[in-house]
Amino acid sequence: MGRxxxxxxxxxxxxxxxxxxYTKYRKELQEDFNNxxxxxxxxxxxxxxxxxxxxxxxxxxxxTRINDYYNLVxxxxxxxxxxxxxxxxxxKNIPHNEKIGYCDPATEExxxxxxxxxxxxxxxxxxxGKYMYKRFHFDIRPISYVWKLMExxxxxxxxxxIKNKDLERLEILDKIKELREYLRYNV
Ligand SMILES: [Zn+2]
Numbered sequence: 770m771g772r773x774x775x776x777x778x779x780x781x782x783x784x785x786x787x788x789x790x791y792t793k794y795r796k797e798l799q800e801d802f803n804n805x806x807x808x809x810x811x812x813x814x815x816x817x818x819x820x821x822x823x824x825x826x827x828x829x830x831x832x833t834r835i836n837d838y839y840n841l842v843x844x845x846x847x848x849x850x851x852x853x854x855x856x857x858x859x860x861k862n863i864p865h866n867e868k869i870g871y872c873d874p875a876t877e878e879x880x881x882x883x884x885x886x887x888x889x890x891x892x893x894x895x896x897x898g899k900y901m902y903k904r905f906h907f908d909i910r911p912i913s914y915v916w917k918l919m920e921x922x923x924x925x926x927x928x929x930x931i932k933n934k935d936l937e938r939l940e941i942l943d944k945i946k947e948l949r950e951y952l953r954y955n956v
Contacts, residue, residue, distance in 0.1 A: 771885045773810045775919075777803045779875045781839055791822060791836045798822060802843035807874030808852075808905055809891065811845050811915050814922065817953050821849045825873055829854050831861035842874060851905045865897045872897060889916025915956045921945055 781801050788794060799820070804813045806820055813820045823844040826834055834840040844852075857869040864871050872879050882898030885891055890913045893902040902908065925945045928938055 772880050773883050773885050781875050785838045794838050798841050798843045806845035806848055807842040808848040812919050820845050823849045826861050827854045827856050830856045848905050868896045869900045889913035918952050
């Protein structure tokens with residue numbers, strides 16, 4: 770059994786300078802999250818649309834952290850749209866109460882709540898994990914297909930780096946590309 774983020778360890782960098790608009794952190798956040806959504810692990814390169822900048826503690830709960838880098842999560846549109854203003858503990862200092870709420874994906878704790886099985890599906894290990902699992906609709910989204918697409922894209926990279934004109938390899942690359950382009954609109 771694996772991690773939601775696979776081999777990637779998401780941690781926000783230290784000592785980032787203060788900025789007056791959270792959208793100005795996009796580049797650094799994308800780097801710190803290694804291009805993947807903090808919640809579902811989807812690589813932005815699977816999609817045509819950009820990932821978004823989620824406020825972990827929603828703006829309506831804590832308006833002092835709107836431009837706080839350490840409150841931002843690089844998140845896909847689906848995850849960000851599912852979470853929205855939800856903060857069930859209603860207390861800005863309590864992300865979860867061991868039953869309901871959220872865990873920051875840029876912490877070691879995240880893996881205690883959610884994991885990924887060999888097929889690429891996300892599963893929950895705790896009550897908090899279950900809360901997030903339901904809230905992000907991991908049960909009905911094509912989570913394992915996105916994971917398989919990401920695996921395929923890694924293999925595609927490996928195949929691309931081989932410099933010969935082997936026809937079979939080129940045909941396989943064409944097929945992967947076709948599938949990837951189709952899925953980009955559908956995951
Ligand atoms: Zn996501």
